Amino acid sequence: MENKLSLNTNLKAIRKSEKRKGYKIPWTLHLMVLPAVLFVFVFSYLPMSGIIMAFQDYKANLGITGSPWVGLKHFRYMFENDYFVKIIWNTVLFACSKVVLNLIIPFTFALLLNEVRNMGFKRSIQTLVYLPHFLSWVILSGILIDLLSQTGIVNQFLMSVFGLDKPIFFLGDGTWFRLTIIFSDVWKEFGFNTIIFLAALAGINPALYEAAEVDGAGRFKQTLHITIPSLVPMLIVVATLALGNVLNANFDQVFNLYSPMIYQQGDIIDTFVYREGLLSGQFSFATAVSLFKSVISLTLIVISYRLAFKVAGYRIF
Structure with missing residues (x-):
């Protein structure tokens, strides 16, 4: 003792x-x-x-020090505004859909890519799928606008092969715009997100596969009982850390693809703040909306890091 x-x-x-x-x-x-x-x-x-400025009636000629205080006026107006509820819903819908699909698709793709035995082919595929991550949304938006326009190659293909009577208005119809935003973001990012799971796959002990092979387990059984359970902790970490991005729906993407005709279905918090603050000059109201988003995001980030530590033992400090 x-x-x-x-x-x-x-x-x-x-x-x-x-x-x-x-x-x-x-x-x-x-x-x-x-x-x-x-x-x-x-x-x-x-x-x-x-x-x-969120607590003032800000005037540019008076500045921050000279503008009158109004307290929580802008916050009250924000929550009484029906349109603000719509942009909150759009933001959460876009962000949550992207988070879920950017977990499921990279996870599945990493499992499939792990089964490829030809290393040259495997590296070529990996390079091709994560290359779009390095292109800006300004470039990709221009490409998507050309491809998805009513006279674009996508509509021409659908009309010639599937016999559609009229072209689909991908960027002008609210429902199609939402689907375009979600799936174009997944297409751009899933290859890069796959790297996380491929790194986790590289850390699996090869002796586990050898022991399973000796016991007569095939590739499917090895994937089911070794590979997937080994990736689950990393999947949990990535999922919990993604909670902090629930109110981040990618301003660059939406701003470069949306138009006034689909504001109701495509407007998000960041684009709303941009229009209200910089274009309309409502600096105090835009600051109040942005502050609301920042406080919620900070709370979610703290919660997500606590969950990541409790569930998977992940911590930064």
Whole structure:
């Protein structure tokens, strides 16, 4: 008993000394991080002083210091506005659909790609599917507008092969626009998201497959009882961390594809803030909406990291 107590005491002393050394020795690493910290402080924290506008009736000629205070007026108007409920629904619909599909499809694709034995073919396929991730939505939106227009190649193909009477208005009809937004985002990102699961697959102990093969298990049984259970912890981590993006529906994508005729079905919080703030000059109201989104997103991020730690033992600090 005394030996165990002394051993525990020694271990605690060693850990404390390692922690002290860890904070004293790598000062060069902290110096390397300093430019990034300054960049974040200047461009992310200093602008937060503009949050004050959400509680003011901001006038550009008076500035923040001279504009009159109105308290929670803009927040009350926000929740009383029926259109705000619609953009909340659009945002959650887009974001949740993308999160779910960007989990299921990369997970399934990683399992299928893992079964390919020709390494050259496997790497070629992997490169092709994650290449769209590196293209901006400005470029992809132009391509999609040409492809999905009423005279585009997609409608010509559907009309010639399936005999449609008239072309589908992909970017002008609310229902088709929602489907286009969701599936074009999945097409762009699923290849890059697959890398996470391929990395997890590379960490599976090969001895498990060898033992299963000796026991007579085929590839399907090995996938079912070894590969999938080994990927589930990573799937849980990715899913829980994705909770923080429930109110992020990708401004770049929606802004470059939508039009006034489908505002009711395609408008999201970020595009609404852009129009109200920069185009209409309603700076205080736009700031209130953006602050509401930021508070909800921060809450969801904290919850998701706590869930990731409790369920899968994932933590950053």
